[in-house]
Amino acid sequence: xxxxxxxxxxxxxxxxxxxxxxxxxxxxxxxxxxxxxxxxxxxxxxxxxxxxxxxxxxxxxxxxxxxxxxxxxxxxxxxxxxxxxxxxxxxxxxxxxxxxxxxxxxxxxxxxxxxxxxxxxxxxxxxxxxxxxxxxxxxxxxxxxxxxxxxxxxxxxxxxxxxxxxxxxxxxxxxxxxxxxxxxxxxxxxxxxxxxxxxxxxxxxxxxxxxxxxxxxxxxxxxxxxxxxxxxxxxxxxxxxxxxxxxxxxxxxxxxxxxxxxxxxxxxxxxxxxxxxxxxxxxxxxxxxxxxxxxxxxxxxxxxxxxxxxxxxxxxxxxxxxxxxxxxxxxxxxxxxxxxxx
Amino acid sequence: xxxxxxxxxxxxxxxxxxxxxxxxxxxxxxxxxxxxxxxxxxxxxxxxxxxxxxxxxxxxxxxxxxxxxxxxxxxxxxxxxxxxxxxxxxxxxxxxxxxxxxxxxxxxxxxxxxxxxxxxxxxxxxxxxxxxxxxxxxxxxxxxxxxxxxxxxxxxxxxxxxxxxxxxxxxxxxxxxxxxxxxxxxxxxxxxxxxxxxxxxxxxxxxxxxxxxxxxxxxxxxxxxxxxxxxxxxxxxxxxxxxxxxxxxxxxxxxxxxxxxxxxxxxxxxxxxxxxxxxxxxxxxxxxxxxxxxxxxxxxxxxxxxxxxxxxxxxxxxxxxxxxxxxxxxxxxxxxxxxxxx
DNA sequence: GTTAGCACTCTAACAGATAGAGTGCTAACA
DNA sequence: TGTTAGCACTCTATCTGTTAGAGTGCTAAC
Numbered sequence: 001x002x003x004x005x006x007x008x009x010x011x012x013x014x015x016x017x018x019x020x021x022x023x024x025x026x027x028x029x030x031x032x033x034x035x036x037x038x039x040x041x042x043x044x045x046x047x048x049x050x051x052x053x054x055x056x057x058x059x060x061x062x063x064x065x066x067x068x069x070x071x072x073x074x075x076x077x078x079x080x081x082x083x084x085x086x087x088x089x090x091x092x093x094x095x096x097x098x099x100x101x102x103x104x105x106x107x108x109x110x111x112x113x114x115x116x117x118x119x120x121x122x123x124x125x126x127x128x129x130x131x132x133x134x135x136x137x138x139x140x141x142x143x144x145x146x147x148x149x150x151x152x153x154x155x156x157x158x159x160x161x162x163x164x165x166x167x168x169x170x171x172x173x174x175x176x177x178x179x180x181x182x183x184x185x186x187x188x189x190x191x192x193x194x195x196x197x198x199x200x201x202x203x204x205x206x207x208x209x210x211x212x213x214x215x216x217x218x219x220x221x222x223x224x225x226x227x228x229x230x231x232x233x234x235x236x237x238x239x240x241x242x243x244x245x246x247x248x249x250x251x252x253x254x255x256x257x258x259x260x261x262x263x264x265x266x267x268x269x270x271x272x273x274x275x276x277x278x279x280x281x282x283x284x285x286x287x288x289x290x291x292x293x294x295x296x297x298x299x300x301x302x303x304x305x306x307x308x309x310x311x312x313x314x315x316x317x318x319x320x321x322x323x324x325x326x327x328x329x330x331x332x333x334x335x336x337x338x339x340x341x342x
Numbered sequence: 343x344x345x346x347x348x349x350x351x352x353x354x355x356x357x358x359x360x361x362x363x364x365x366x367x368x369x370x371x372x373x374x375x376x377x378x379x380x381x382x383x384x385x386x387x388x389x390x391x392x393x394x395x396x397x398x399x400x401x402x403x404x405x406x407x408x409x410x411x412x413x414x415x416x417x418x419x420x421x422x423x424x425x426x427x428x429x430x431x432x433x434x435x436x437x438x439x440x441x442x443x444x445x446x447x448x449x450x451x452x453x454x455x456x457x458x459x460x461x462x463x464x465x466x467x468x469x470x471x472x473x474x475x476x477x478x479x480x481x482x483x484x485x486x487x488x489x490x491x492x493x494x495x496x497x498x499x500x501x502x503x504x505x506x507x508x509x510x511x512x513x514x515x516x517x518x519x520x521x522x523x524x525x526x527x528x529x530x531x532x533x534x535x536x537x538x539x540x541x542x543x544x545x546x547x548x549x550x551x552x553x554x555x556x557x558x559x560x561x562x563x564x565x566x567x568x569x570x571x572x573x574x575x576x577x578x579x580x581x582x583x584x585x586x587x588x589x590x591x592x593x594x595x596x597x598x599x600x601x602x603x604x605x606x607x608x609x610x611x612x613x614x615x616x617x618x619x620x621x622x623x624x625x626x627x628x629x630x631x632x633x634x635x636x637x638x639x640x641x642x643x644x645x646x647x648x649x650x651x652x653x654x655x656x657x658x659x660x661x662x663x664x665x666x667x668x669x670x671x672x673x674x675x676x677x678x679x680x681x682x683x684x
Numbered sequence: 685g686t687t688a689g690c691a692c693t694c695t696a697a698c699a700g701a702t703a704g705a706g707t708g709c710t711a712a713c714a
Numbered sequence: 715t716g717t718t719a720g721c722a723c724t725c726t727a728t729c730t731g732t733t734a735g736a737g738t739g740c741t742a743a744c
Contacts, residue, residue, distance in 0.1 A: 026706050039718050044707070062706050062725040101568075102491070102505025141479050141495055147681055149444070150500065151493060153483055161490065161501050163681050226443075237579070238595040249367025253580040339489055339505050368737050385736065404737050422694040639689050 002073070003054075009036065010046050011055055012079040013181070015067045019315050022245070024064030024213050048095055064090060069266035069280040069314065074281025076277055077320050080188075082207065083320045093118075094331055102308075102339050104128050108233050111308065111332045119321050121312035122256060124295075126266050128305035129230040131150050134190050138182045138220065145169050150216070150224040152295040154191070155301065158338050160226045164219040168212060178216050186220065191228035194221050230267060230306070246313040247290040255287035256311070266307040270297060275322050275329075278312050292316055300335035301340055308332065343395075345416070347618065351378065352388050353397055357409045361657050364587070366406030406413065408569060411622040411656065414634075418619055418660050425662045427669055436673055444681050446470050446499050446648075450575055453674045458476075458578025459509050461565055461663050463654035464493040464598060466637075468608050470647035471499040475501060475531050480524045494565040496533070498642065499682050502568045506561040512643065518613035519551060520558050528562065533554065533570035534618050536563050541578075572648070574601035588655040590633040597655070608649040612639060615669075616666050628675040638667050638676070640675035643682055 004013065013034040017025045027043040030036075047065055050056045055071040058064075067075065085093075093114050100106040103126055112123040133156040138245065141149045143163070147171055151161045185202060186194065199217045203210045234256055240249045256262065265284075270274065275296035281289050288311065295309035308329050310321060344355065355376040371383040372378075378385065389407055391527045392398045397413040400406075409417065427435075431528055435456050442448040454465040475498040483491045485505070490512055491502040527544060528536065541559045545552045577596055582591045598604065607626075611618065617638035623631050630653065637651035650671050652663060 021481060024706095028706075040706095041708095041718050041720090042716085048708075058707090060725060062704095062723085064706065101503065103503055113595075128458075136485075139481055139483075139493070141481075143478075143499065143682060149495060149499075151481070151501070155740085157485065157491075157501050157505075159493070161443065161445055163356050165444075220442075238592055238599065241583075241595070243593040249581055250583040251581070257580065338486060367736095368739075382737095383687055383689090383739095384685085387686090390739075401739090402694060404692085406737065 001004060001299060003050075003055075005048055006036075006038075007050060008079055009034075011050060011067075011071060012049075012075060014047075014065055015071060015079070018066055019317055022243075022315065024059055024066045026064035029064065033063075039167060043172070050223060054078075061190060061299055067315075069282070072279045072314060073203065073282075074319075075092040076087065076279070080319045080321050080322075084287075090327060090331075091120075095217070095332060096152050097335060099235070100314050101157055104336055105231075106231075108306070108308075108336055109235075111328050112233055112235040114121055115308065115310065115325070116239060118309055118324055119316075120239045120313070121238050121316060122240050122252075123233075123235040124256065124262055124307075124309040124311065125235075126263060126306040126325075127158065127231040127235045127268065128298075128300055129140055129228075130154075130155050130300070130303060130305055132303075133158070133191065133227070135186050135194075135227070136222065138223075140175060140178060140216070142170055142175075148216075150219050150223060152220070152228045153260065155340075156305070157336065158227050160223050162216055162219050162223055162226070166212065168214050174209070174212055177206075180225075181206075181213065181217075182220070186224075189287045191224040194224040196221065210271070231262055232266075234259070245311045249258050251287050252311070253289065255285065261285065262309075269295070269307070270304050273297070275325050276317065277322070290314060292318075294318075295322040296329040298329040300333055300336045305333075305336070345392075345395075345400075347533055348378075348380075349388055349392060350421055351376075352415060353392060353409075354417060356407055357413060357417040357421070357535075359406055361659055364585075364657065366401055366408045367626050370407035376387065379473050381519050405517075409657075411624070412636075413654060414621045414660070415624075418621070425666050432669060434616075435460075438672060439677060446574075446678055447575075447679055450487075450648070450673060451489060451577075453618075453670050454575055454577040456648065456663075457652065457667070457670050458581060460666055461578075461652055461654070461658075462581045462584060463652040463658060463663070464582050465575075466578040466598065466604060466608075466651040466653065467575045467577075468605060468647075468648040469500065469573045469575070469611065470498050470640075470642055471570075471644070472496075472645060472647055474532065474645075475500070475528050477536075477566065477569070480521075480528065481564075482517060482520060482558070484512050484517075490558075492565060494562070494569055496569045497648070499678065499684075500569050502527045502565050504561050504565055504568070506555050506557055506633065509555070516551070516554055517602050519548075520555060523548070523555065523559075524562070533566040533637055538563065538567040538585070572605055574605045574608075576601070581637045582612070592631065593629055594653070597627065604651075608637065608651065611637070611649070612646050615639070617667050619660065619664070632656060634660075636660075636663060636667055638671040641680070642669040642675055642678045644679075646677075649679070 011341040013030055014018050014025050017033055031040055052067055056065040057068045074326050096114055097110045100110040108125045112125050115123045133154045137156045139151040145151055147167045150164050151163055153159050168299060199221050203214050206213055237253050271341045275294055278293045283293050291311055292310050292314045297304045297307050310325055355372055356367050359375055369382040373382055396410055398407040399410045427659055434469050438456055439452045442452040450467045454467050458465045475496045478497045479495045481493040483492055486510045490506050491503055492506050495501050541563050545556050545559060548555055579595050617636055620635040625635050633653055633655050634656045637649050639646045
């Protein structure tokens with residue numbers, strides 16, 4: 001549906017005023033803040049029509065208007081003037097992210113912190129998940145006589161480690177045997193290929209040494225699992241407390257903590273180059289019905305890998321946040337790609 | 343100061359009732375909940391004296407009494423009956439923590455999550471900091487032709503990694519040279535000994551190869567710094583929102599996020615085997631004046647290494663939380679020690 | 685030293701009353 | 715036909731009493 005130019009102007013004003021102040025807007029207040037060269041009565045008439053069309057709502061009969069979910073949607077799709085980040089700020093952000101250690105997790109952590117600061121929203125992000133990632137290297141570092149730390153590095157740059165306890169002493173030939181088994185059977189394989197069945201048949205084939213090497217192989221398989229699993233990072237939750245009249249902050253924070261639903265939601269929303277915006281009930285989660293979710297995928301070496309997302313009340317500053325999020329996903333992707341480039 | 347037996351009984355009842363309900367206690371209500379075989383008038387007289395002594399307070403003239411900071415202190419020091427965790431629950435906790443990867447960070451994360459669940463408080467913890475820790479192993483894993491990931495493992499079990507970018511190709515002899523330099527100059531050294539000056543003189547001594555190896559050495563020094571640095575973990579913040587009438591949750595969460603003050607606070611409070619309790623203004627932080635802080639150190643291989651702490655309103659269930667925290671620090675310490683045992 | 689009784693105080697909860705912001709409708713106007 | 719001024723109306727937030735109830739401190743008797 002296409003609104004008249006004047007209606008669009010009025011709708012945009014209502015949305016922007018309400019985003020800025022959090023107060024419902026009346027016809028008179030609206031005229032004060034965005035001159036329209038018509039009287040308040042005319043504005044009232046237009047507003048009544050916008051109400052009838054479902055773009056704005058009244059919290060109660062004699063109050064000003066507030067954008068409805070539909071109103072925000074129309075605004076975002078048709079009326080919004082994106083506000084680009086100034087170059088100066090972009091530089092600042094870039095340098096902060098580059099100060100991270102270069103590991104994907106750390107890069108995301110830095111990026112998330114920056115995002116939380118500049119957007120005043122809760123930030124969720126997922127670690128890169130590359131279906132084609134393979135095991136690149138496995139290291140076994142003895143710690144005690146019967147304990148060792150195993151470290152796994154995947155081709156997507158993910159580093160995981162786990163301590164492994166053995167039933168007997170870790171001798172040099174065991175270590176050598178292990179490295180042989182690893183380079184023959186695991187290096188270059190994807191995490192999915194490391195199945196329990198595979199570990200078992202492998203253990204059997206080792207005969208008498210099987211007992212000693214088995215714990216190591218199990219740890220290896222655990223690590224493969226961990227490498228493959230997408231992790232959800234959560235930052236800036238306390239920002240949500242800044243908004244009065246914004247649902248039950250506790251409920252939202254608890255929902256975010258139970259990260260599973262969001263992780264699978266993000267994983268299933270690939271193939272979106274531009275930021276995607278879900279306003280209010282447009283998302284499927286009961287706990288987020290009063291929230292807007294903006295998320296965007298970052299790509300590592302040309303492949304979409306993970307997601308950065310913002311969660312806040314429906315009255316967030318879309319015009320500012322969307323470009324910010326877009327910039328952050330671009331920079332995260334490019335820094336991660338840089339690290340991995342051959 | 344020693345109170346009469348009856349006063350102690352009354353004070354204990356007030357504290358326990360208020361902790362349980364959050365409501366100020368009057369003389370009559372108190373009698374209903376803990377039979378004392380005296381009349382409410384007598385209780386009132388005793389309460390008046392307790393008020394005069396500063397152990398209890400009245401929010402307003404005609405309301406019930408609430409324990410003062412002094413009252414809580416007396417209760418904790420003299421009246422409290424500790425409630426031990428049932429063995430069953432201890433088992434459950436232990437198994438959950440053992441499911442972690444064995445790395446200190448992960449163990450702490452698991453333990454913190456458990457603590458947050460059973461205490462309904464915010465949980466802070468610091469990663470182990472062992473002044474005598476030395477660099478145990480350094481690994482260099484090539485990722486691209488000009489990038490490599492460096493991994494450092496300390497004798498205290500801390501694992502850190504960082505991506506290193508080089509100006510030229512990473513040849514095999516460079517790698518060999520690097521490993522030689524590392525085993526000769528860094529293995530067995532403490533992080534403090536890895537100074538900028540040391541790196542510089544070392545680089546100079548390498549002559550023409552210096553240019554290539556320098557970036558690696560700088561990364562190495564960065565890693566040493568990271569290994570040495572104590573990190574603060576933060577969990578269960580949203581628990582603080584459960585308490586109505588408990589200061590400004592936002593302010594407290596923001597304070598916790600700016601982790602520096604707490605980190606240095608904990609580091610300076612070593613040498614305390616039992617949990618330490620700071621009630622209300624007993625702690626130095628303006629933001630935590632309405633909170634109680636309970637913290638306890640965990641020991642790895644007999645040496646105090648890090649801290650687990652609880653933060654909640656002054657009316658938390660000391661009798662239950664203190665033993666829980668104590669148990670958690672013991673188990674964290676023993677699991678970490680297990681991992682490192684020679 | 686303990687207790688019953690009483691006057692007193694303060695709060696939370698409820699009920700009007702009022703000001704103000706905003707609306708929709710109508711009639712007049714360009 | 716679109717625009718505007720004017721007006722009656724509505725609803726909320728705020729303030730002001732009022733009241734019930736919980737709790738106190740004090741006094742006098744036991």
